[in-house]
Every structure is written in structure tokens, then in C-alpha cells.
Amino acid sequence: MYEFVSGPLVWISFGIFFIGLLVRVISYIKGLDWQKDRVAYSAAGIPGAAKSIVYWLIPFGSQGWKNNPFFTIGTFIFHICLLGVPIFLLAHNILLDESWGISWWTISDSTADWITLIFFVAVIFLVIRRIVNPNVRLLTTGYDYLILAIAAAPFITGYMAYHQWMDYKTILIIHILCGELMLIAIPFTKLSHFVLFFCSRAQLGMDYGIKRGGRYGRGICW
Amino acid sequence: MRKRAVALYAGMGVLISILTFMLMPAYSQEDIVNLADSAFGDRERPAAVFAHEEHNEKAEIEECNVCHHLYRGGNKVDDESSEGTNCSACHYVEGGDTTRPLMKAYHELCKSCHQENKAGPVTCGECHRK
Amino acid sequence: MAAEAAVAHDQNLPPLANRTPVKTEEALKALLADRGGKRYYAELKKLDVDKEALKKTLDASFKSRFKTWLEICAHCAMCAETCLYYIANDRDPKQTPSYKIQTTLGEIVKRKGDVDNAFMWYCMDTAWGKCTCCTRCGIYCPFGIDMGVMFGYLRGLLYSQGFVPFELKIGAGMHWVYNAQMDVTPVDYVETVEWMAEEWEEYYPGLKVPVDKEGADIMYVVNAREPKHYPEDLAEAAVLFHLAGADWTIPSTVGWEGTSLAMFAGDWPCCTQQVKAVYSAMERLKVKRYVGTECGHQHRATITEGPYWAGRKDGLPPGEKPSLHYVEWVLEVLKSGALKLDPAKKIKEPVTLQDPCNYIRNHGLTDVTREIMSYIAEDFREMSPNREHNFCCGGGGGANGIGLYRKERDIGLKVKRDQILATGAKFVVSPCHNCWDAIRDLEEVYEIGIKWSFLKPILLKQVIVPDHMKPKEEAA
Numbered sequence A: 001m002y003e004f005v006s007g008p009l010v011w012i013s014f015g016i017f018f019i020g021l022l023v024r025v026i027s028y029i030k031g032l033d034w035q036k037d038r039v040a041y042s043a044a045g046i047p048g049a050a051k052s053i054v055y056w057l058i059p060f061g062s063q064g065w066k067n068n069p070f071f072t073i074g075t076f077i078f079h080i081c082l083l084g085v086p087i088f089l090l091a092h093n094i095l096l097d098e099s100w101g102i103s104w105w106t107i108s109d110s111t112a113d114w115i116t117l118i119f120f121v122a123v124i125f126l127v128i129r130r131i132v133n134p135n136v137r138l139l140t141t142g143y144d145y146l147i148l149a150i151a152a153a154p155f156i157t158g159y160m161a162y163h164q165w166m167d168y169k170t171i172l173i174i175h176i177l178c179g180e181l182m183l184i185a186i187p188f189t190k191l192s193h194f195v196l197f198f199c200s201r202a203q204l205g206m207d208y209g210i211k212r213g214g215r216y217g218r219g220i221c222w
Numbered sequence B: 001m002r003k004r005a006v007a008l009y010a011g012m013g014v015l016i017s018i019l020t021f022m023l024m025p026a027y028s029q030e031d032i033v034n035l036a037d038s039a040f041g042d043r044e045r046p047a048a049v050f051a052h053e054e055h056n057e058k059a060e061i062e063e064c065n066v067c068h069h070l071y072r073g074g075n076k077v078d079d080e081s082s083e084g085t086n087c088s089a090c091h092y093v094e095g096g097d098t099t100r101p102l103m104k105a106y107h108e109l110c111k112s113c114h115q116e117n118k119a120g121p122v123t124c125g126e127c128h129r130k
Numbered sequence C: 001m002a003a004e005a006a007v008a009h010d011q012n013l014p015p016l017a018n019r020t021p022v023k024t025e026e027a028l029k030a031l032l033a034d035r036g037g038k039r040y041y042a043e044l045k046k047l048d049v050d051k052e053a054l055k056k057t058l059d060a061s062f063k064s065r066f067k068t069w070l071e072i073c074a075h076c077a078m079c080a081e082t083c084l085y086y087i088a089n090d091r092d093p094k095q096t097p098s099y100k101i102q103t104t105l106g107e108i109v110k111r112k113g114d115v116d117n118a119f120m121w122y123c124m125d126t127a128w129g130k131c132t133c134c135t136r137c138g139i140y141c142p143f144g145i146d147m148g149v150m151f152g153y154l155r156g157l158l159y160s161q162g163f164v165p166f167e168l169k170i171g172a173g174m175h176w177v178y179n180a181q182m183d184v185t186p187v188d189y190v191e192t193v194e195w196m197a198e199e200w201e202e203y204y205p206g207l208k209v210p211v212d213k214e215g216a217d218i219m220y221v222v223n224a225r226e227p228k229h230y231p232e233d234l235a236e237a238a239v240l241f242h243l244a245g246a247d248w249t250i251p252s253t254v255g256w257e258g259t260s261l262a263m264f265a266g267d268w269p270c271c272t273q274q275v276k277a278v279y280s281a282m283e284r285l286k287v288k289r290y291v292g293t294e295c296g297h298q299h300r301a302t303i304t305e306g307p308y309w310a311g312r313k314d315g316l317p318p319g320e321k322p323s324l325h326y327v328e329w330v331l332e333v334l335k336s337g338a339l340k341l342d343p344a345k346k347i348k349e350p351v352t353l354q355d356p357c358n359y360i361r362n363h364g365l366t367d368v369t370r371e372i373m374s375y376i377a378e379d380f381r382e383m384s385p386n387r388e389h390n391f392c393c394g395g396g397g398g399a400n401g402i403g404l405y406r407k408e409r410d411i412g413l414k415v416k417r418d419q420i421l422a423t424g425a426k427f428v429v430s431p432c433h434n435c436w437d438a439i440r441d442l443e444e445v446y447e448i449g450i451k452w453s454f455l456k457p458i459l460l461k462q463v464i465v466p467d468h469m470k471p472k473e474e475a476a
Helices: A002-006 A008-030 A043-057 A063-067 A069-088 A090-100 A109-132 A134-139 A142-162 A168-188 A190-211 B002-026 B052-059 B102-116 C002-009 C025-033 C035-044 C051-061 C064-072 C084-088 C097-102 C105-110 C117-129 C147-160 C166-178 C186-201 C225-229 C231-243 C261-265 C268-285 C296-304 C326-336 C366-376 C396-401 C403-423 C433-446 C455-462
Strands: C218-221 C289-292 C347-353 C377-381 C427-429 C451-453
Touching: A002 A008, A002 A168, A008 A168, A008 A190, A008 C064, A043 A190, A063 A069, A069 A090, A069 A109, A069 A142, A090 A109, A090 B102, A109 A134, A109 A142, A134 C097, A142 A168, A142 A190, A168 A190, A190 C064, C025 C166, C035 C166, C035 C403, C051 C105, C051 C147, C064 C105, C064 C147, C084 C403, C097 C105, C097 C147, C105 C117, C105 C147, C117 C147, C117 C396, C117 C403, C147 C261, C166 C261, C166 C268, C166 C396, C166 C403, C186 C225, C186 C231, C218 C231, C218 C268, C225 C231, C231 C326, C231 C455, C261 C268, C261 C296, C261 C396, C268 C296, C289 C296, C289 C326, C296 C433, C326 C366, C326 C455, C347 C366, C347 C403, C366 C377, C366 C427, C366 C455, C396 C403, C396 C433, C403 C433, C433 C451, C451 C455
Parallel strands: C218 C289, C347 C377, C347 C427, C427 C451
Antiparallel strands: none
């Protein structure tokens, strides 16, 4: 079982992940229509697109982030942990190095352990926000919780595996499966914002940069 | 009086044997229980469990150089072995020009054999037990 | 009940509520005869949804941008606080922009167009009664989901099914029939302008309105409300062009009018016809550039969105020089000195400025109006928030004109009211027809004791008339 989930299934899930995301990006771009969208897409829109992405990638960079400080902190911590821990985890890098001979900068296991706990706090914050804030509660569906669960599951099982709670090997296999499930889910669910965030921000940035006043002064400053 | 002395000596004896037992793996191959190579310094994880005798018996390994290999000019020397030399003498922690880094050497040596023979642990926590 | 009876009584007449745009004078008159749209709305309660056509439209136009916007919305509700209706309605969660678009367009898409009359009514109530398409939410969404733009799209879907507020069905019809938002013909227009110029010539000798002057620098395009209701606005514009020595003209054909109630209604073919009329007048007269009056949505319809409706790939209107909103022209002549203001006549009292969404957030003219303020006001006070972060006046997107949603609009006006009050100024400069109307109405509803004005009257009060342009007796 371990051989299968850590072997072929990794290939399959990464394959679906990368191809799926590529398809999402290509079909997004192909589906743009200068006349229907009413944006004369051109290279002239690139600065606007870049600005639209960069301002929103920086915590408190945009007015929207500034207006919602708690959510901003919560969501940035959530996303930094979500991407940072699996990518820079020592154990993952060792496996990668043994398989493909590539690895990069890593964080220590104890750091990862702490970051994971911080991640759990961020997850709990997001869940509480969904329950407590009446606007969010009204918008929230089971799907939103499912997405959050898909993202949190590899962390919960990874934390259990690292601390060798319960039957180690079973938990480890579940951990790997959860990671693969997330990879596969990304192109097919809301998690596709992994790439579509950039597409959508770039599009609106071009809209503002080309049509909605981009040629005047500093343009929109987000 | 004598009773107390006997108890004292017995107690000291037990203590010494415990200490000896604890220190022994570093000095005696016979009772190796883990791969706590001192070259690593601070470890991320507990040293890998490894009962030398039990392992070799189970794995039916008779030649030392199956693990304690010796390379000369890039080739493995068949009839020589390197036991008695620390792994880290060739496999530096940071890696050498021609040798694997120490951790990678351990991981690959153990795991490749385990995988080949479909026996023995290959996952992190099975060796690095808490 | 009375409405139902009226419908039963008039069953012989062709229905007013239907999926066909109003394209004849006759049909327009029939609609206008239905006071307040009583019969229209009663019929609309029974109008079927052409589900197949709706699905076809979706298949053809619901593409990656909208699809992505609806799909990736994280339901974070950061858009709630950005919406004027949310704030004005005591922070009702049901006024969160995301909720409004997900429960309308989102449902139509999910059900692939299989929706009923009651649902279309809910969509109509939301698209026109809970959103002014000000696009403010879009600049606060982490994913860049512009719900104002999506509501524009939804309006198009609803319009194609006949679900549109009465006044906007008429409005689009006006554009179809007259190429103007009101029943003003080019002849009426030219007559009105010339009449005004004659009246004012007494005070400004030599004042003329150059009609159809080929090769002029500027073709001035107005809002039909001006000839219909505020002809003095036309005179003021003529005087300012005259004093600034501008080489300007107006067309004697369709294309003299640049607004687009069709845009508020979601009648895209009509928008195309309207904007093409303006462009062809420009091309016929070979003018160098367009200058539009102090109207926000006219600028949006003719300059910002118009090129796309007209199929111009560069996204720009015709003319060898860039088309201008009136405020841009004003700043140009103030800066060049062609129009000189008397600094002693600057407005002394505290004055604030309305940022019209349609050319501030949606066309970046933020600094232009502020520079003008530095010429005309001594104590200029910014509203908060301002510039591209401004709130809609509450009358945008057609909201000013829709009787059915008057109550909703009046509630929405509270946000602008409070913004104005917070500045401490009692005078609001509003270089946009819809904002001007909304601010007038908010004074009427909430009586906060403010004045409001377009730029033209202020400029006329402060302008220095060169001696040779003064009436003889005065100059002497």
C-alpha cells in the first residue's frame, strides 16, 4: 500500500495537478474575448496586471486588505503555512532528493511543528469566522467547509504521523492520500484559485490598466 | 551494617551495569541498538533504531561489506570491508566530492536494500521512532 | 387587484411586457401611456421565461471571466462593507454583493437557464434595486471579482427576457427610436441650442453655436436632458466655449446625444446603435476630438465602453485626439489660460466634490477634478473615502429613474448623505447628471441643507470676460 501511494499515485496526482492547472489557465485565457469583456487586451496592460497582483500578494498592500486587518492576518498566515510547510519540510525534501536528486532550502522539524500549530489556529479562525460573521455565514455552504477540510487534512494527518500517534504506518498512508487528494482537487474545485487568482487579478488589472483609466496618472492603486 | 554494605555494592553494581549498557553501543558492535552517529550533532529526529545482530540474522547477511562497503577509485572492492571505520569518515555530513552526504548514505543504504528485498521499513517513522 | 383587472380589460391590446425591445414610436407611445407602468408590471408578473433562449445566450456569452468569478468566490464577504446598499440597509447580510450575484446569476447558471417568472423577478429586484453597477466591490475583492460588471451582464440577460424596469424599457426604446434618451429629435436639439444662444447673445456678443462645422477641433456631445429640461446648461457650455476661443461644433444629426439608458437596461445592440451614431457624426464632421458634457454614464457609454460595442479593436473612440470628458476640457483651458478665472471670486465657503464612479473609478480622471477644485474653491474638503474608492451617489446605474425601486434608492442615498455631512461642507460640486440628481433628491428626502452644482455655472460666475467680449455698454 505504501509503495503504491508513495509511488504511482504521486505521479498520477502530480500529473493531474500540473496538467489540470495548465488546462485551467489555458482555457481561461482562451475564453477571454476583447469585445465581450470590453477590454482591448494587449501588452500595454501588463503593468496594470502586475500591479493588480502584487498589491494583493503583499499583506496590507491593497485597500481591501487594510480594511480587514484580522482577516488579512488570518488568511495570509493560512496561505503561507499551507504552501510553506509542505514545500520546505525536511522529510519531503529528503524523499524528493532520493527520488529525483533535487532538494532545496528546508526548515527544521521543530519549526515545521510550530508552524503547523499556527496553521491550525488560522484554520480555526477561518472556521469561527464562517460561523460567527453573519455575512460570511449566509454565504457559506458545505462546499466551503469541504474545501477547508481538504486543505487542512494533510496537516492534521501529517502532524499525527510526525508525532507517531496511533498506528504510524496507517496514519502515514492516510497523510499521503490526503496530500494527493488535495493535489487532485486543486484543478477541479474552488482551490483552482491557486492559479486562477493570478488570472483573475491580471484580467481586472488589465481592465483597469487599459480601459478604466490606466492611461491617466498613476492608474488605480488598489 | 553488612546488609547495608551489600545493598550499597549491589546498587552500585546495577547502576554501573546500566551505564555500561547504555554506553556500550558506541564501543561494541555486539549490542548496537541504533544508528546514533555522533557526526550528526543535533538531530532533527531520534536516531534510527537498528539492532545489528538481530537485523543481520533476520536478513541473513553474513558479509560485513554488504553494509560496511569500501570504494577504491569509484569501484566497490569485493573482498574488503570497512567495519571499524566510522561511516562519517568518508560520508561527511555535508557530502564529499565523490561520496554521498552522511544522511543520504544511511537512507539509501537501508532503504534501497529494504525495497529490493521487500523487507524492512522504508518510511520515516518506522526507523526514527519516537 | 386593480392592476389585474386592468390587464384583463386590455387583453386585446398587444402586451407591453414582452421580450422585444421597443423600436417604434408607436410602441413607445403605448408604453408611455401606461402611467407608472401599472399594466406593464402586472403583465410582467405573467411573462414566461424563454428557457431555451436563455440557455443559448448563456452558452454564447458566459465565458471564462464570469465563470471564474462565480466559481472561485471564496465566500469571504470582504465585499459586504464595500457596498453602499449593505451599509445603508443596516448591514443586512443579504445585501452582500457576493450573496446578491450568487443567488441571481449564480443560480441561473447553475440551473442552466431553467428558472421561472418569480425567480426572474427576484433577479430584476436585485439587479436594479440592490446594485447600481458602481463596481466598488470589485476593487476590494482579493480575487478581483467585479460584481458590478457581472450585474451589468445579468441585466443584459434579464432584458433579453423582457424583465426590466418599466422606465428602462422606455429608455432603451427612446434610444432605438430617437438615438437619444428622450424624445428629442436633432431638429429640436439644434433649435433649442440656437434659441439659447440667441437669448444669451445679449450678454455675450458674438456668441454663436457652430452647427456641422467640418474639421472643428471639438464636437460637443450632450445629454438629452439638457435640451429637454435644462437648456441653460447648453447656453453655459456655448458661452464657455466662446470665451475660451474653442473651435467647436455640434452635429445636426443623430449623434448629438451621448448618454445610454440602454446601458442601464442591458440592451447591448441598442448601446451599439447609440454609440455608432456619435462616432459616425464625428467621422462625418471630421472633428479632431469629442468633448462630452458633465455626465458620468455618457462618458462611460460613449468613451469607455462604447468603442467595444462599436467593434473598435483598439478600445478607443474615433478622432485624431483623445476624447475628453467635460472636466478634462475645463482643466485644459484653465491650465492653458484660455479661460481665466478671477481668484477673488473663488468659492469661500467649505465645498466638497462628488467623484462620479463612471469616470473616476472607471476612467481614472481623479486628479483632473481635484485640480479644477484648486482653481475654483478656497476651502475644498475631500469626502471620505474618495477618488477611486468613492461611494456611488446612490443614483447610478439607472437607479434615479426607476419608480419601482425608488424606496430602495432613497435608502441608498443615506451613504452619500453621511459622507457629505462628515465633510462639514454645505456645497457639493457634482460634475455628473446622475450624481447631481441623486444629491438633489437626497436633499429633498433628508433635508440636510446643502446646495449642489455642476461646474459650468460656477465657472461662469468666476470667469474673467475679456473686454472685447463684453457687451458694448458694459465695456465702455
